[in-house]
Amino acid sequence: MSKTMKAQDISREKSAELFEKAKNYFPGGVNSPVRAFKSVYGTPLFIERGDKAHIWDADGNEFIDFCCSWGPLILGHNTPEIREAVQAQLGKGLSFGAPTALENNLADLILSNNKFIEKIRFVSSGTEAVMSAIRLARGYTKRDKIVKFEGCYHGHSDSLLVKAGSGLVTFGETSSAGVPKAFADETIVIALNDKEAIKQVFTDFKDQIAAVIIEGVPANNGLLIQDKEYIQFLREITKENGSLLIFDEVITGFRLGFEGAAKYYNIQPDILTYGKIIGGGMPVGAYGASKEIMSNISPDGAVYQAGTLSGNPVAMAAGIATLSILAQPGFYEKLEKTTLAFVEELRTFIAANNLEVKIFTIGSIFWFAFTSDNQIQRADQIDPASMVKYKIMHRELLNRGIYFGPSGYEVGFISAAHTAEDLATSLAALKESLLIAFE
Numbered sequence: 123m124s125k126t127m128k129a130q131d132i133s134r135e136k137s138a139e140l141f142e143k144a145k146n147y148f149p150g151g152v153n154s155p156v157r158a159f160k161s162v163y164g165t166p167l168f169i170e171r172g173d174k175a176h177i178w179d180a181d182g183n184e185f186i187d188f189c190c191s192w193g194p195l196i197l198g199h200n201t202p203e204i205r206e207a208v209q210a211q212l213g214k215g216l217s218f219g220a221p222t223a224l225e226n227n228l229a230d231l232i233l234s235n236n237k238f239i240e241k242i243r244f245v246s247s248g249t250e251a252v253m254s255a256i257r258l259a260r261g262y263t264k265r266d267k268i269v270k271f272e273g274c275y276h277g278h279s280d281s282l283l284v285k286a287g288s289g290l291v292t293f294g295e296t297s298s299a300g301v302p303k304a305f306a307d308e309t310i311v312i313a314l315n316d317k318e319a320i321k322q323v324f325t326d327f328k329d330q331i332a333a334v335i336i337e338g339v340p341a342n343n344g345l346l347i348q349d350k351e352y353i354q355f356l357r358e359i360t361k362e363n364g365s366l367l368i369f370d371e372v373i374t375g376f377r378l379g380f381e382g383a384a385k386y387y388n389i390q391p392d393i394l395t396y397g398k399i400i401g402g403g404m405p406v407g408a409y410g411a412s413k414e415i416m417s418n419i420s421p422d423g424a425v426y427q428a429g430t431l432s433g434n435p436v437a438m439a440a441g442i443a444t445l446s447i448l449a450q451p452g453f454y455e456k457l458e459k460t461t462l463a464f465v466e467e468l469r470t471f472i473a474a475n476n477l478e479v480k481i482f483t484i485g486s487i488f489w490f491a492f493t494s495d496n497q498i499q500r501a502d503q504i505d506p507a508s509m510v511k512y513k514i515m516h517r518e519l520l521n522r523g524i525y526f527g528p529s530g531y532e533v534g535f536i537s538a539a540h541t542a543e544d545l546a547t548s549l550a551a552l553k554e555s556l557l558i559a560f561e
């Protein structure tokens with residue numbers, strides 16, 4: 123293996139100063155925990171602006187961005203069509219708390235291009251979308267328990283901040299202080315890709331399970347790509363038991379394709395949740411289902427759900443501009459092809475250098491797993507000790523002008539704004555950084 127030079131550390135002087143200040147204002151200096159750079163080297167970078175696939179921090183460092191705001195920016199930063207749509211709306215008002223035509227327009231764009239949902243409700247975040255979907259499932263089935271999978275993240279609502287206890291099937295344990303045990307007792311957590319576990323759940327809690335919730339493709343704890351056959355099995359067993367199947371498509375929705383993971387698997391879930399891309403960088407979430415299931419939502423039905431800023435006109439304008447581009451023929455095919463070529467070049471390099479790292483990919487999502495396993499489908503297959511290599515790689519990448527999420531459990535995203543030149547620069551940096559991580 124050739125010896126690669128470590129790059130010189132970038133200046134983080136201004137970011138460090140801002141971070142010191144921020145610590146006086148916010149817990150841990152941030153408004154969302156993973157931004158605090160606890161799992162990687164150095165202080166968080168304070169970002170000033172973005173354009174296409176590039177971002178610039180407070181110290182003037184420029185990076186090619188593979189975090190893309192954790193997924194929403196499938197078109198990159200400062201996309202003219204989105205910027206212009208938002209600017210046009212700004213002159214008309216920010217919020218009315220009354221219906222606008224923009225909500226109809228975004229809903230129409232989605233529903234006429236997505237055969238998996240017939241009605242939709244807009245909310246303001248992925249967390250809110252999933253929380254509402256769970257309430258809907260409980261109201262619709264008149265059952266209380268839900269089943270989630272270890273390694274799937276569904277936002278921070280109480281019912282879902284639950285991790286597995288020990289044993290094949292157990293009541294969950296809270297994974298956050300402040301979540302009442304009584305809530306966790308209604309959430310059953312099992313391993314992914316384990317048919318026996320889900321069969322056991324339906325034996326032990328027959329007629330009590332309102333819903334099984336799974337990420338379209340689990341992408342919050344590594345990229346744990348499930349076999350279609352397993353997802354199909356979940357579809358069948360939920361149906362047989364009168365439970366709903368919820369696809370949380372906050373990441374995969376409008377990412378794997380306009381119709382997300384549901385189309386990828388060609389499986390009809392009962393409720394689907396969306397976030398991230400749907401608002402084009404503005405705070406939008408949504409959940410959707412058949413007309414029959416959605417008729418249970420207030421004011422039509424008895425399941426209450428509301429929001430002062432739901433369907434916010436500026437956010438709707440950003441969503442419409444974004445999804446109008448994504449709906450164009452060939453958009454996803456091109457992005458997926460670009461991603462695969464990028465990943466394949468790295469894989470060839472990894473094989474040539476005998477590095478113990480795998481790259482898993484689907485659509486325009488990819489993830490580095492520092493493992494010799496050829497397949498990772500369960501959270502417990504990831505060795506926490508392997509994250510040390512990511513930490514080294516992350517620092518080397520930043521020093522070479524490449525920005526990835528500050529945790530090895532997080533996936534990378536390729537946007538339509540990444541040019542061939544961006545990707546070539548990034549590949550060169552990735553190869554050097556990988557070599558250094560293995561020194």
Ligand SMILES: Cc1ncc(COP(=O)(O)O)c(C=O)c1O
Nearest residue numbers: 247248249275276277372373397
């Ligand atoms: C699959 C999934 N569901 C729900 C959420 C929560 O979304 P938000 O952060 O917008 O509340 C996330 C966030 O990363 C997610 O990835």
